[in-house]
Amino acid sequence: MTARHSNVPNLTDFDLKLLRVFHAVVQAQGLAPAQQVLGLSLSTISIQLKQLEERLGFTLCERGRKGFALTEEGERIHQSLTPLFDSVAGFRDVVAEVRGNLTGDLHFGVVDALATNQAAPLPKGFQNFTELAPEVHLNVDISSPEELIQGLVDGRYHCILTPVEPTHDSVDSVPVFKERQQLYCGAEHPLFNETDPTRILDALKRTTLTDKSYASLPSINNPRFTAEGPTVSHMESNALLILSGRYIGYLPKHYADHWVNADLMRVLLPDTPSYESQFYLCTSKHHSSRSADVFRQCMVDVLLTELSCSS
Structure with a gap:
């Protein structure tokens, strides 16, 4: 076994540096496009690729007048x-944690349209975490509830905030706050100027309703309308459809207030009880770290504190 690998070089920090240059070149599809990403001159990138090829003993790519391949x-x-870079980063994170340091990357996933929700003071959570872990590189991604849960299970996220409770055995979740949802139409919709609740309820039976891909829609006094309109996974897309005047749909009150105040939307049946979406802060049992535990606690502290204050 030793003889078989005798000509394979040991992996050094210099080799990792060269491999990262090669990775950037491939991602950019060429040496010239990679210059800005790497902050290196074309000649330096070319030299370092050549050094890597000499270290490995074979040609990695063709580059020249015919293009990059x-x-x-x-x-x-x-x-x-x-997987190599992930393994190296993971090892460094473990070493840092053993030393008592909080370093490395932390990936947090969340749904859209929460910046205006006073019951979800995420900025305060971010502030508290960065004070406790200034060396951790925080990555915040906005995605649909389905993608967030799958990303948490796959290990792409360390923590997520979602209005859908994961049922996967590998996920720990804690309910943190509820978000009020109401039914809205746009200024161009036929119901925008209708004020009679009976006529509105009757019209809902024939009205095209947007359908959230991750939530069951509530019934309103059992009007038997169906979600026959387009399916959405984000509040932003739902708002755009409602503003078109062709559809009605559910939005969080805090999010829709901007358009309501501008007279571009109105809430239908304001005296009818709205429904609430329960939000969950979730972490993985299998892809955990000390940084993730600290981040989760920072978020739980601010979200549950706000919940207790508003109760």
Whole structure:
């Protein structure tokens, strides 16, 4: 076994540096496009690629007048880089945690349209976390509830905030706050100027309603309308459809207030009880870290404190 690998170089910090240059070149699809990403001159990138090829013992890519293209060997090496970089980063995070430091990357996923929700003071949570862990690189991603849950299970997120409670065995979740939802129409919709509740309820049976891909829609006094309109996974897309005047749909009150105040939307049946979406702060049992635990606690502290204050 030793003889078989005798010509394979040991992986050094210098090799990792060269491999990251190669990865950036592949991502940019060429040496010239990678210059801005790497902050290096074209000649320096070319020299470092050549050094890497000499270290490995084969050509990684063709570059020249015919353009950039990976060789078969280069393709195989590039496919191995993501797990390699992840492993190195994970090892460094473990070492940092053993030393008592909070470092590395932390990926947080959340749904859209929460910046205006006073019951969800996420900025305060971010502030508290960065004070406790200034060396942790925080990545915040906005996505649909379905994608957030799958990303948490897959290990792409360390923590998520979602209006859908995950049922996967590998996920820990805690309910943190509720968001009030009401039914809205746009200024161009036929119901915008209708004030009679009976006529509105009757019209809802024939009205096109947007359908959230992740939530069951409530019934309003059992009008038997169906969600026959377009399916949405984000509040932003739902608001755009409602503003078109062709559809009605549910939005959080705090989010819709901007358009209501501008007389571009109105809430239908304001005296009818609205429904509430329960939000959950979730972490993975299998992809945890000390940084993730600290982040989760920072978020739980501010979200549950706000909940107790508003109760």
